[in-house]
Amino acid sequence: MSRLTNAFAKPHPALVCFVTAGDGDTAANLDALVEGGADVIELGMPFTDPMADGPAIQAANIRSLGTGTTTADVLRHAAEFRARHPDVPLVLMGYANPMIRRGPEWFADECVKAGVDGVICVDIPPEEDEALGLALRAKNIATIFLCAPTTDSARLPAVLRGCEGFLYYVSVAGITGKQQAAQASIADAVARLKAATDLPVAVGFGVRTPEQAEAIARVSDGVVVGSALVEIVGEHGSDAPEKLRELTQALANAVHSARKG
Template sequence: MSERLASAFAKGHPALVCFLTAGDGDTAANLDALVAGGADVIELGMPFTDPMADGSAIQNANIRSLAKGTRTANILEMAAQFRIRHSEVPLVLMGYANPMIRRGPEWFASAAHEAGVDGVICVDIPPEEDEALGPALRAKGIAPIRLATPTTDAKRLPRVLEGSSGFLYYVSVAGITGKQQAAQASIEDAVARLKSATDLPVAVGFGVRTPEQAGAIARVADGVVVGSALVELVAEHGEAAPEHLRTLTASLAQAVHAARKV
């Protein structure tokens, strides 16, 4: 587990994890706004032509980014420049297998390491196919961050956890990213079950849009992931997005960081 990721989940309060799509809008300015607003961990989405786990907001962000010609090399450069500006903020790349392994997992892991990436979430490589990317990431000290879902039962959970590090990302709905949100009671039950099986921090995402939702989840989880609500601000405000991103992130961070005090 990277030291930056470990530190993000050891601040004495739950962590706010914020997602944006690379190449959508002014990525550098938008990421800086998330940090200024109080994000503890940044997820940078790698645009892909078939983002099967994502709803319309992130699908459209992928389309906008790819239309501008965003490639893996551009994303890695964005990551490297982010690391220069923010030496202590964890950065996680999130995306799909094809862009990560098409030049070989060792190449991708080495390039991500050189760019200062702390973790990788690959949506469509299941734990049973860990050899496709996991060993290369671990060899470079990059956390392979796994996903658990409402359908991850007790029999499969150990396989999901094996070789995973950084944090466990709990996908709170059996569906795509966007506006659907799981009931708070089901999230609480799931987090309790997951935390009884692992020492990894458990971060909950999918469908989290407001400070009220984020705060409620943070009372039981180690982290809260917000993506679509932020991506929508980039689509709506364009060059003016950083101001709006900073404002929403600040309100989310306040709710998440204070959740355990309520």
């Protein structure tokens, strides 16, 4: 987890980049994100019913599963990434079934072996943290929770109680993709969250361009970009790494140059 701490301790906001495991050349795609300047990598675990994801990531899940990607393959990609990039934080993001079907302790142990720093499980709410979070934290794997515009002050303490690494603020009440929250609402939401926790707050869902990323970085500790990168993999196939590197570099330049207001 110290890698996550270090990523958000840099003198600039962090860029968090997501791609789906098993979609295209995973190793080359991940390397391209690092080379482009991503501070934290999110590796998606493909699932048949990705309820929080929009069309781009849904399609990536289908492509990945269509090639036969398994949980073992995802963990292998993670372990190989860790061998190539010993200092870059790696977070697995996905859904409960692949993570807990063999038991939460099994998954936590496999995350340790693969060098994973944190886990985002979209469909296990904080109120059911014992289903996975306890086992992960026992192995020093950060449990990263989602917080939405609909998370009110009554529920926020439950979200923060087991959250580690960073708090992921979902800027729209909807699925990943092309929706974009108003900048003013993001700034207000992040300020409210920062008043309640010392955790870094990273903002995602709907961030597609360097201009959007820079604006959000001015008021947050990090910016998460997923669908725009996943679309590149779907469109360019074997040529995706070069395109991923180009967009990541533009995003990184924008996020890293932002100054919080």
